[in-house]
Amino acid sequence: MADRSAGDGTVGKALEVLDRVAAFGRPVRFTELLDGSPYPKATLYRFVQTLTNQGMLSYDPERQTYAMGIRLVRLAHAAWHQSSLAPIARPHLDALAEEVGETVHLAQLDNAQVLYVDKRNASRPVEMFSSAGKVGPAYCTGVGKVMLAYLDEAILAPILEQQSYHRFTEHTLTDADALRTELRAIRQNGYGFDREEHEPGIICVALPILTAGGRALGAISVTSTVERNSLAGLEKLVPRIQETARAIAAVSRDWGFPDQHTSNRQVETN
Template identity: 35%
Template sequence: MDKDKRSGLVQSIQRAFKIIEFMASGPREVTLTSITSALGMHVATVHRILATLISLGLVEQVPGSKKYRLGMKAIELGIAALSQIDLREEAAPYLRRLMESTGETANLVVLDRDEVVYIDKVQSSASLGMFVKIGKRAPIYCTGVGKVLTSEMPEDEVKAILLKSGMERLTQNTICSVSDFLEELKKTRERGYALDNEECEPGARCVAAPLRDHTGRIIAAISVSGPSVRFTDARLPELIRQTIEVAAEISRRMGYRGKEISGVNDPKAKLHKLAQVSGE
C-alpha cells in the first residue's frame, strides 16, 4: 500500500491541485504537454483531470487553441480566500517570533491619512526597552515605518502629506527638508527597509520593512524598536536581516508572490548599505 493510501489522502485531488498550482505559477496559458512534462504525469491522467477542472470552472481551454488557463472560479476562490485574511491575526505569531529572536519590541503599523498608526505590538521583556502603545500615532517623516509606508507613494501625495503635517524638528537627527525626505524614500525603495536613527525620539532607533498584499502593494509595515545602546551599528545588519525576512513571510501569508528583496542574504551588501546610511 503506498504512502498516500495509508495516510488517507486522495491521490486524484493531489494531482488536480498540482496542476492548478503549476498553472498559477507558470505562464498565463499552458499546454497539455507542458503540464505532463513539468509534473511527470501521464497524458491521459492530465487530460482527464483537466476535463474535470473545466467542468467545475476552475480551468478553461483557450478558444481556438490547445492551451489552458485558470478559470473564473479559481479567481473567485482566490479573492474569497484573500478577503478572509485578517492582517493582525496573520501577523501576530510572526511579530512574537521577531521579538523573541531579537529581544526587541516588534510593531505592526499602518498608514492613516497623514500619520502612521501602531495597530499591534509584542513588547520586549528587556529592562531597558521601548514602550509603544497600540493606537499610537506618529508622523511619517521621522519614523522608519513612515518611510516604508510612503516609499512607493506618488511624490505629489507625499509632498501633500508633509505640507499638511509639517516637519517639526523632534531631535537633532530629524529630517526637516522635503527634498531630503524624498531622497530617503528613494533609498528605502532601493534597499527594501528603512531606519529611524534617533529621528523621532532621542536615544531610540528602529528598523522597518514593508508588508505587501497579493497585488504587491504595501499595506503595512513591521518594525523592531529599541534603545540606541542596543541598536549599535555592529548589530544593525542582523536586525535588518531578521526584520526583512519576517516581513517577507507575513507578505506571503497575505498573498504576495513577488520577488525577494535584494541584499537580504548578502551580509556585505547590508553592511555597505548600512555604512552609507550611517555616514549620511
C-alpha cells in the same frame, strides 16, 4: 493635516468633531470645542448631542465634559479584526520578537499618520489599547518613512507638502526634500532606519510589508536604544525581519487583503 471631511456632508462634519475631541486627549467642555470650531454654537451643539446619543461621545453631566464614547471601542474591535494586519501577523510577530529580543512594532498608514496596530515588548507583557491605536508622525519614524517610500507619487506629494515638520531631535528630517532623498534610499535598499529622529537614543530598522503589486500594506520595525545596540547591529536583523514581512504579506494575500487599502475616490471637484 489633510482635511478628511472635505465635502462629506453632515456625517463628515460630525466625525470631524470626534477627531477634535480625540485630539484633546482628555474630557473637554463644550466651550473648548467651540473656539477653534468652524461651526456656530448651535450647530456644534447639535453635533455633540447627536454623537453623545450615539455613544460615540460620552457626557459627564456633573463636570459638563465630553469624552470619547465606548461604542468606539466596540467598533474598533471589529476594525482591528477585519482591517488591520494584526490578527494575521500575530504569530509571525511573536516569533520575531522572541528571536531578536527587542521591541517589535506593526504599523499601518492612516491618513498620512502612522498607526501602530500591534506591538511586542521583548521584556514587559503587552500593553493593550495603550499601544495599539497609537498614532505618530510618519516622517520621522522608521515604519512611517518605509510606508511613505512605497506610496504612489499622487498620494505622496500632497502629504509631503501639507506636513508640518517638527524638529523632535537634532536628527529629524525637517523638510520635504530631505525626506524625498531618504525615501529614495529606502526604496533602493528595501528597508529604512530611524536614526534617533523622533526620540533621542531611540533607533530602529523598519521594513515594509509589500503586496505583489508593490504596495505597502504596513510595516514592521525592530526598535532599540543606542546604548544597547547600533544601526549596524539592527541592519544585521534585516534578513530575519524581511522573512517575517514576506510571511505576513503571503498570508494576507491568501486571506484576501486589499492591494490598495484606503481608497480615496472622488477627486475634489469644487
